[in-house]
Amino acid sequence: MNSPLVSHTEISPNRTSPRNHKIDTITIHSTAGHIDVHALGKIFAAPARMASSNYGIDDEGHIALYVDETDRSWCSSNADNDNRAVTIEVSSDYKAPYSVTDAAFSSLVYLVADICKRNGIQKLRWFHDKGLVGKEDSTGQLRQNMTIHKWFAKKDCPGQYLEERMFEIAAKVNALL
Ligand SMILES: [Zn+2]
Numbered sequence: 001m002n003s004p005l006v007s008h009t010e011i012s013p014n015r016t017s018p019r020n021h022k023i024d025t026i027t028i029h030s031t032a033g034h035i036d037v038h039a040l041g042k043i044f045a046a047p048a049r050m051a052s053s054n055y056g057i058d059d060e061g062h063i064a065l066y067v068d069e070t071d072r073s074w075c076s077s078n079a080d081n082d083n084r085a086v087t088i089e090v091s092s093d094y095k096a097p098y099s100v101t102d103a104a105f106s107s108l109v110y111l112v113a114d115i116c117k118r119n120g121i122q123k124l125r126w127f128h129d130k131g132l133v134g135k136e137d138s139t140g141q142l143r144q145n146m147t148i149h150k151w152f153a154k155k156d157c158p159g160q161y162l163e164e165r166m167f168e169i170a171a172k173v174n175a176l177l
Contacts, residue, residue, distance in 0.1 A: 001069065003055065003114050005107070008064040010041030012052035012073075016083075019072040023119040025085035026112055027076050027147045028169070029053060030092035030100065030158040037064035040089060050074060053089040055111060061103035063111055069119075077153035080134070085147060086115050090162065098159025109169060113176035121145060122177065124170040128163075146170065 031040065036058040044052045044066045053075045056064040067073040067087075075087035090108055092098040100108075116124065125144050130151045132144040146166055149157035162169075 001118060002065050003063065003069075003111060003118075005063045005111055005114055006055070006065045007062050008037045008041065010038075010045060010064065010066060011068070012041075012044035012066045013047050014044060014050055014052040014074045015067045016072040016074070016079075017068075018070050019083045021080075021084040023069060023084065023086055023115070024121060024142055025081065025145050025147055026115065026121075026124065027081060027085040027087045027149065028108065028112075028158055028162055028166070029075060029087060029089045029149050030098045030162055031056075031089050032092060032098060032157070032159070033094040034059055035091050036060070037062045040064065040091075041066060053087040055086070056089045056091075057104050057107050057111065058091045059101045059104055061101070061107035063107055069115070076147070076149050077155070081147055081152060086119075088112070090158070092159060092161065096156065096159060097161040098156070099161045105165075109172045109176070112169065113173045116173060116177055124173050126166045126170040128166065
């Protein structure tokens, strides 16, 4: 099942079906350039790009689906991460700190809350600690269930703006759960 918040669907061929792990992680990316959900869909529709995300959010806050939640997107330069994460590309400014609009940020909070509710993620945990990737607590839950792209590749994704707001995103989403 996918989010009912989606207003545009354009399934990308760039995916692995099905994912091999249950969804227990959220990975938020930025597009490093203002791009609407239709244009991002066209990029992900090209097999040569070999890239996709489960969802995309544009400057107006529109939410798109590019890869079903049951499938693994090709988004974070890390197969293990993308097999367990729902990946979300958020339209951002083209240069550092890669700011996003208030409308995009608001849609992001509601989308992540919806994903968590439907997938049994009871609480978002963010410690800004790459060392916690894949680490579980005594109950088998991930100690940190948000990740960022720059931990897996030489990239500045999601950029300073969203990276500094992961605590705020987690708090706002947790208030909705
Ligand atoms: Zn990224």
